[in-house]
Amino acid sequence: MSRNNNNPLIQKIAKQAYMTFKGLKCSANGDSKVFAEKQDKLVSLVTPLRAADLKIAPRKNKSTSGTSEPDSPPVTYMHICETDVFSMGIFLLGTGASIPLHDHPGMNGMLKVLYGKVSISCFDKQESCQTASAAPPCFETPVAPFQNASLRRSLLRSVDEYSENSGPCLLTPLRDNLHQIDAVDGPAAFLDILAPPYDPDDGRDCHYYKVLKTVADPDIPVMNNQELQEDDKGKEKEKWLLEIPQPEDFWCGGEPYPGPVVSV
Numbered sequence: 001m002s003r004n005n006n007n008p009l010i011q012k013i014a015k016q017a018y019m020t021f022k023g024l025k026c027s028a029n030g031d032s033k034v035f036a037e038k039q040d041k042l043v044s045l046v047t048p049l050r051a052a053d054l055k056i057a058p059r060k061n062k063s064t065s066g067t068s069e070p071d072s073p074p075v076t077y078m079h080i081c082e083t084d085v086f087s088m089g090i091f092l093l094g095t096g097a098s099i100p101l102h103d104h105p106g107m108n109g110m111l112k113v114l115y116g117k118v119s120i121s122c123f124d125k126q127e128s129c130q131t132a133s134a135a136p137p138c139f140e141t142p143v144a145p146f147q148n149a150s151l152r153r154s155l156l157r158s159v160d161e162y163s164e165n166s167g168p169c170l171l172t173p174l175r176d177n178l179h180q181i182d183a184v185d186g187p188a189a190f191l192d193i194l195a196p197p198y199d200p201d202d203g204r205d206c207h208y209y210k211v212l213k214t215v216a217d218p219d220i221p222v223m224n225n226q227e228l229q230e231d232d233k234g235k236e237k238e239k240w241l242l243e244i245p246q247p248e249d250f251w252c253g254g255e256p257y258p259g260p261v262v263s264v
């Protein structure tokens with residue numbers, strides 16, 4: 001992939017993201033042929049993207065800010081651009097940091113690691129749990145009656161590791177729409193494209209979840225991605241999720257994006 005200072009790769013990615021997702025209905029699952037071709041083009045541009053293209057580099061300290069301040073954020077976001085069609089930015093994760101399990105309602109997405117390594121657990125939200133066959137099992141920590149409305153049946157589809165040499169991780173409104181992202185073996189950063197952007201006023205707010213451990217599955221861990229990976233790699237498995245407030249140990253700081261200017 002040639003690097004042209006007058007037309008940087010990230011600018012090409014932004015233009016292609018706009019073309020790929022423009023006019024795509026929120027409810028579409030992205031499986032039409034035309035969309036697939038446009039998405040393939042976007043994947044081919046995003047795959048060779050590296051940290052140096054965006055003028056970022058791994059940071060030595062535990063925090064993403066490069067300092068050892070105790071109150072520095074575990075995760076930092078660098079905003080690149082946003083239109084009504086898509087948003088694009090960079091998430092920086094400090095050593096050991098996680099972005100807890102969350103959803104992207106009605107949205108498509110593409111995540112490309114820029115440096116370091118992340119483990120991503122992807123879930124599908126299942127249909128309504130009102131049918132008898134979908135009755136919730138017994139959970140190791142009982143769910144209070146008032147929490148029943150916050151229970152979600154889901155399918156754990158994959159737990160995989162991604163590095164800068166991996167292709168992007170994709171999500172659609174119906175497939176892999178929920179994910180948890182853990183930094184592995186040091187700090188990590190990834191480009192995040194979401195289409196359309198989060199917009200609570202249009203039904204696209206971010207919700208957080210925790211995986212519930214069931215009595216019937218004593219070996220299934222509660223939340224840890226590494227343990228999930230060992231237990232569930234390569235298998236699709238039903239999981240029950242509880243919608244929770246944003247975890248107290250997770251918050252996201254902000255920093256200016258230092259890379260090439262992007263205009264869409």
Ligand SMILES: [Fe+2]
Pocket residue numbers: 102103104179
């Ligand atoms: Fe996400």
